[in-house]
Amino acid sequence: MAKRAREKFVHILYELTLAVGITLDLDHEVAAFMGWIRRFLSPRMAVLFLADEERQYMQVVAAHPPDLDVESMLPVGVDPWNWLADLGIDVDVDEHTFRYAVPISAEGEILGMICLVSSAEADKIADERKVVETGAGYFAPVLRNIWRYKTLEAQVAERTAALAKSQAMFRSVAEQSIVGISLVTPERFIYANQALADMCGYPVSHLLTSLSPLDLVHPEDRPRAEELMYKCLNAEVEDGHYTFRMLHRDGHLVYVEVFGRRIEYNGRPVVLGISIDITERVQAEEAYRALVEHSLQGLVVIQAGRVVFANPAFLEGIGRTQEEVIGCALDRLMEIVHPEDRDVLRQVLESVLTEGGRQGETVRFRFRRSDGKMRWGQALAGRITYRGKPAVQVAFLDVTRQVEARKALERYAAFLEARNVILHEVMHASRIDDLLGTAIDLIMESLDAKMGAVWISERLWRLPSAYKTVRGAPPGYEEHLAKMIESLPHEPDMLQKTILIQDISEPGQAPHPAIQQAFQDLGIRSAIVVPLFARDRRVGGLAVGSPDPRNWSREEVGLVEAIGKEIGIAVERLRLIADLEEALRAKDEMIQDVSHELRTPLTMILGYVELLQEGMMGDLTGEQAEALRIVHRNAERLRFMIDRLLLLRSLDAGQLQREQFAVKPWLREVFIRWQPQFQERDMRFHLDIAEDVTDLYADRRLLDEVLDNLLHNAVKFSPQGGTVWVRAWQEGRTLMIAVSDEGVGIPPDRLDRIFERFYQVSQGLSRRFDGMGIGLALCKKIVELHGGRIWAESEGEGKGSTFYIALPV
Ligand code: ADP
Numbered sequence: 001m002a003k004r005a006r007e008k009f010v011h012i013l014y015e016l017t018l019a020v021g022i023t024l025d026l027d028h029e030v031a032a033f034m035g036w037i038r039r040f041l042s043p044r045m046a047v048l049f050l051a052d053e054e055r056q057y058m059q060v061v062a063a064h065p066p067d068l069d070v071e072s073m074l075p076v077g078v079d080p081w082n083w084l085a086d087l088g089i090d091v092d093v094d095e096h097t098f099r100y101a102v103p104i105s106a107e108g109e110i111l112g113m114i115c116l117v118s119s120a121e122a123d124k125i126a127d128e129r130k131v132v133e134t135g136a137g138y139f140a141p142v143l144r145n146i147w148r149y150k151t152l153e154a155q156v157a158e159r160t161a162a163l164a165k166s167q168a169m170f171r172s173v174a175e176q177s178i179v180g181i182s183l184v185t186p187e188r189f190i191y192a193n194q195a196l197a198d199m200c201g202y203p204v205s206h207l208l209t210s211l212s213p214l215d216l217v218h219p220e221d222r223p224r225a226e227e228l229m230y231k232c233l234n235a236e237v238e239d240g241h242y243t244f245r246m247l248h249r250d251g252h253l254v255y256v257e258v259f260g261r262r263i264e265y266n267g268r269p270v271v272l273g274i275s276i277d278i279t280e281r282v283q284a285e286e287a288y289r290a291l292v293e294h295s296l297q298g299l300v301v302i303q304a305g306r307v308v309f310a311n312p313a314f315l316e317g318i319g320r321t322q323e324e325v326i327g328c329a330l331d332r333l334m335e336i337v338h339p340e341d342r343d344v345l346r347q348v349l350e351s352v353l354t355e356g357g358r359q360g361e362t363v364r365f366r367f368r369r370s371d372g373k374m375r376w377g378q379a380l381a382g383r384i385t386y387r388g389k390p391a392v393q394v395a396f397l398d399v400t401r402q403v404e405a406r407k408a409l410e411r412y413a414a415f416l417e418a419r420n421v422i423l424h425e426v427m428h429a430s431r432i433d434d435l436l437g438t439a440i441d442l443i444m445e446s447l448d449a450k451m452g453a454v455w456i457s458e459r460l461w462r463l464p465s466a467y468k469t470v471r472g473a474p475p476g477y478e479e480h481l482a483k484m485i486e487s488l489p490h491e492p493d494m495l496q497k498t499i500l501i502q503d504i505s506e507p508g509q510a511p512h513p514a515i516q517q518a519f520q521d522l523g524i525r526s527a528i529v530v531p532l533f534a535r536d537r538r539v540g541g542l543a544v545g546s547p548d549p550r551n552w553s554r555e556e557v558g559l560v561e562a563i564g565k566e567i568g569i570a571v572e573r574l575r576l577i578a579d580l581e582e583a584l585r586a587k588d589e590m591i592q593d594v595s596h597e598l599r600t601p602l603t604m605i606l607g608y609v610e611l612l613q614e615g616m617m618g619d620l621t622g623e624q625a626e627a628l629r630i631v632h633r634n635a636e637r638l639r640f641m642i643d644r645l646l647l648l649r650s651l652d653a654g655q656l657q658r659e660q661f662a663v664k665p666w667l668r669e670v671f672i673r674w675q676p677q678f679q680e681r682d683m684r685f686h687l688d689i690a691e692d693v694t695d696l697y698a699d700r701r702l703l704d705e706v707l708d709n710l711l712h713n714a715v716k717f718s719p720q721g722g723t724v725w726v727r728a729w730q731e732g733r734t735l736m737i738a739v740s741d742e743g744v745g746i747p748p749d750r751l752d753r754i755f756e757r758f759y760q761v762s763q764g765l766s767r768r769f770d771g772m773g774i775g776l777a778l779c780k781k782i783v784e785l786h787g788g789r790i791w792a793e794s795e796g797e798g799k800g801s802t803f804y805i806a807l808p809v
C-alpha cells in the first residue's frame with residue numbers, strides 16, 4: 001500500500017476508535033459503526049446483520065440506504081445476496097461495482113456480518129475491504145462486551161427481583177407465624193416478628209432498636225445462650241437447639257425452645273432463630289416431676305433390664321438409696337423379692353413389654369427392706385415410652401399394713417368360725433366324753449397345736465368319774481399325764497386364771513416345777529392353759545401345747561378361753577341332764593313297779609264288781625247298781641291305763657307279731673269301730689283312702705292301738721260337732737296315714753315334746769281333758785318298732801292338729 005493510502009487507512013481507523021466502543025449502548029454503537037461506514041466508505045448499499053443469541057438467524061440492525069425492513073431475519077447458512085435480492089433490494093453489480101460481506105467475529109464466534117455494495121474503484125476495492133475487515137475486528141469485541149454486560153445486567157435484575165420476592169415471602173411468613181422468628185447477631189436484632197415480640201412483651205421496634213438478643217435471656221442462661229450463638233455463627237454447630245428461660249418485660253419467666261441456624265444475610269453471617277414458647281409444657285413437666293417426686297406411690301422405670309428411674313417414695317419404700325438403685329440390673333433388684341414371689345413378678349414385668357401383654361395387672365409380693373424386715377409390696381406395671389424407647393413403669397406401694405390387717409381379719413374370721421363350730425359341738429354334745437373329745441380335737445386343729453388336754457376333776461365335781469382327754473402325748477405317757485393333771489388341783493391357786501407359756505425354757509415361765517417337767521417329757525415349749533368353771537367352781541382345765549416357742553395371739557387365747565367357758569357350762573348342763581335322767585328313770589321305774597303291783601288288786605276289784613253286778617251276791621237296788629257301774633267303769637279305765645303303761649315298758653321289736661293285711665279294709669274296720677264315739681259327741685268322721693295303697697306287713701293289733709290313741713285324742717281335744725279326717729296314701733315305699741282334727745291345736749314348740757312320756761301340753765288343759773300323757777309315747781314306740789316315723793303338725797293353738805304316720809311297706 002502506498003504511503004498515502006496507509007495514512008488514510010490509519011486515519012479512517014482512528015476515526016473508528018473515536019466513534020465506536022465508547023458506550024455500553026448497543027443502538028448507539030451500531031449507529032456509530034454504520035455512521036463510520038457511510039462517512040468513510042460511501043457505499044452504494046450497506047447492511048449490518050447481528051446474530052441472535054442462539055446463532056440461528058442474523059438480524060438486520062442497520063442499513064444504508066435506510067429503507068430496509070430491519071425486522072427480517074436471515075437464517076444462518078443462507079446466501080445474504082440472494083436473500084436481499086428476494087427482499088427486492090438491488091444487489092446486482094457490474095464491472096464498476098463490487099459487493100462483499102465481512103463477518104464480525106470475536107473469540108472464534110460469529111457475532112454478525114456487514115454486507116457492502118461498494119462504489120470504490122476496482123484497484124481500491126482490496127484496500128477498502130481491508131478497512132472494513134479491520135473495522136469489524138474492532139467492532140466485534142465492542143459488541144461482545146455489550147452483550148456480556150447485557151446478560152450480566154439481566155442476571156442482576158433477575159437476582160434482585162428474586163431476592164426481593166423471597167424477602168417479601170419471608171416477611172409475610174414471618175409476620176404471620178405463631179412461632180418467634182428473628183435474625184440476630186449477638187449484638188442486635190436484625191429482624192424480629194410479632195410472635196417473638198409477644199413472647200417477650202416488647203414491641204418489635206423496641207427489639208430492633210434498643211435490645212440485644214441476649215438481653216432477653218435469663219442471666220443464668222445467658223452464658224450458654226451466648227456460647228451457642230457464637231458456635232452457630234462460626235459454623236461450629238450445624239443447627240443449634242437450646243432451651244432457655246427468657247425474661248418477659250413484665251418480669252415473669254418464659255421458657256423458650258430455640259432452633260438457630262447460620263445464614264448469610266447481606267453478605268454476612270447471622271443467626272436465624274425460631275423460638276417456641278414451651279412454658280406450659282415445662283410447667284406441666286415440672287408439675288409432673290413434682291408429682292412424681294412427692295408421690296406417696298413409688299415409681300420406678302425399667303428399661304432394657306435396668307432401673308433407669310426411681311422416685312423417692314420407691315427408694316424409701318424399699319429402703320435403698322438412689323445410687324444403689326439407678327442403673328441397677330433388674331435381676332439384682334429382684335434379689336430383695338421373696339424367692340417364692342420372684343417368678344410371678346418377673347413374668348408380669350416381662351409380659352408388659354410383649355404385644356397384648358398384661359397391662360395394668362397388680363401383683364403382690366414379699367420383699368426384704370434394707371432393715372431386714374419382710375414386707376408386702378404391690379406393683380402395678382405398664383408399658384411407657386421413656387426417653388423415646390419402650391420401658392416398663394411400675395407403680396409400687398407398700399401394702400404390708402393392708403395385708404396384715406386382712407390376714408388378721410381372715411385369722412379372726414377363721415377363729416370365729418372355729419369357735420362357732422366348737423361351741424355348737426360343745427352345746428349339742430350329749431355325753432361328757434364326746435364333748436371333751438370333740439372340743440379338744442377342734443381346738444387343736446384350729447390352733448395347729450401338737451398337744452391338747454382337757455379334764456374334769458372327780459374330786460372337784462360330783463360326777464361318776466373323772467373325765468380326761470389327752471391328745472398328742474407320747475405313747476404310754478397319757479396315764480402319767482392324767483395323774484399329774486389330777487394332782488394339780490391340789491395347788492389351790494394354781495389354775496384360777498389363764499396361764500400363758502410362750503417358751504418354757506425362758507426363766508420364770510413355768511408356774512410349777514411339775515409342769516416344767518411335764519413340758520419336757522411331752523416335748524412342748526409353749527402352751528395355753530385355761531381353767532374350766534361350772535357355777536363359779538373350778539371343775540377342771542383345758543390345755544393346748546406346741547413344740548415351738550410361740551407368741552400366742554389374742555385371738556388364740558380368746559378362743560381357748562371361750563371354749564373353756566363353754567365346756568364348763570356344757571359340763572354343768574350335762575350333769576344336770578344326767579341328774580334329771582336319773583330322776584326320770586327312777587320315777588319311771590316306780591310307776592312301772594306300782595302299776596304292776598296295782599294290777600292284781602285291780603283284777604280282784606273288777607272280779608268282785610262283776611260278781612255283784614251279776615247279782616251273785618243278792619239283788620241290788622237301782623242306786624247300788626248305778627254305783628257299781630261307776631266303780632266298774634273307773635276300774636276299767638284304771639286297768640286300761642295300767643295295761644298301756646305295762647305295754648309301753650314291755651314293748652320291743654322282737655315282740656312284734658307281723659302279718660300281711662290290706663290297708664283299706666283295716667282302716668274301714670277302725671272307722672266303723674269309732675262311729676259310736678263320734679255320734680255320741682255329734683262329730684263327723686271322714687275316711688279317705690287312696691286307691692294305690694299297698695298291703696302292710698305289720699303288727700295289726702299294735703297299729704290298732706296307735707290309731708285308737710290318735711282318734712281318742714282327736715275326739716278328746718275337739719269341740720262338740722267337730723270333724724275328724726283319716727287319710728291314707730302311698731309315697732313310694734311308704735304308707736302315709738294322717739289323722740286331722742279341728743281341735744285345740746298344739747303350740748309349735750311342743751310338737752316334739754308331746755311324744756315324750758307323761759308329757760302334756762298344759763296342766764290346765766289336762767285337767768279339762770283327762771289322760772296321763774302316755775298315749776303318744778306309746779304310739780311313737782310302736783311306729784318306731786315298725787321302722788316308721790310319727791310326728792305332729794299344727795298351725796298353733798285353736799287351729800287343729802294333724803298327726804302323720806309314715807310306715808315302710
Ligand atoms: P294324754 O293321755 O294326755 O292324751 P297323750 O300322750 O295321748 O296323753 O297326749 C299327750 C299330750 O299331747 C296331750 O296331753 C295333749 O296336750 C297333746 N295332744 C295329743 N293329741 C292332741 C290333739 N289331737 N290335739 C291337741 N293336743 C293333743
